[in-house]
Amino acid sequence: MFKRISELLHTYKNYDPAAKSLLEIALLYPGPKALLCHRVAHFFYGNKLFFCARLVAEISRWMTGIEIHPGATIGRRLVIDHGVGVVIGETAVIGNDCIIFHGVTLGGTKFNPIKRHPTVGNKVLIGTGAKVLxxxxxxxxxxxxxxxxxxxxVPAGAVMVGPLAQAKG
Incomplete structure (x- = not known):
């Protein structure tokens, strides 16, 4: 577990030139805190301790401004830059080495108990305020x-821009 936390903190340090130390990132950046809390909540969720999972997620949202449903599956080395307003839904899946900026929503369009949130591959960048539904x-x-x-x-390697995103490239 400590190896994973160290890996995440070093990922942030390599990504953000404004980061002065690993301690600063660990204590003051909302992304790593939200991801650590999510790992705990996801453990509870996977063990059908749904109340405990939602309680940890709620405390995390209150502390960080980042809302990650305990059921979401998140890969390694996710960077959530700034973070406030990020929402990641229950059936969302995020790969490794992704970057998500503030105000991003990985949301659903239905309320049925089915897969209703996005699956995001590896090394994906999602810009500020984007809605992936x-x-x-x-x-x-x-x-x-x-x-x-x-x-x-969205095809691999595509660049999507605009109010109803169109591929550019």
Whole structure:
């Protein structure tokens, strides 16, 4: 566990030139705190301790401004930059080495108890304020621009921009 925490803190340090120390990142950056809390909440959720899972998630949201449902599956080395207003839904899946900026929503479009949130591949960047909605797939290496609204699958390596995101490239 300590190896994973160290790996995450070093990821932030390598990503953010403003970061002065690992201690600063651990204590003052909301992303690592939200991700650590999510790991605990996800453990409870996986063991059907749903109240405990939601309690940890609620405390995390209150502390960080980042809302991650305990059921969401998150890979390694996710960077949540600034973080306030990030919402990640229950059936969302996020790969490794992704970057998510503040105000991003990985949300659903239905209330049915089915897969209703996005699956995000590896090395994906999702810009400030983007909304990625529904059970779609974002391919590896894709970039979603700021304030884009994505409601269809995104091919690997694509750049999506605009109010109803269109591929550019």
């Amino acid at each position: 529904g059970p779609l797939t974002v391919g590896d290496g894709a970039v979603i621009g700021a304030n884009a609204v994505v409601v269809k699958d």
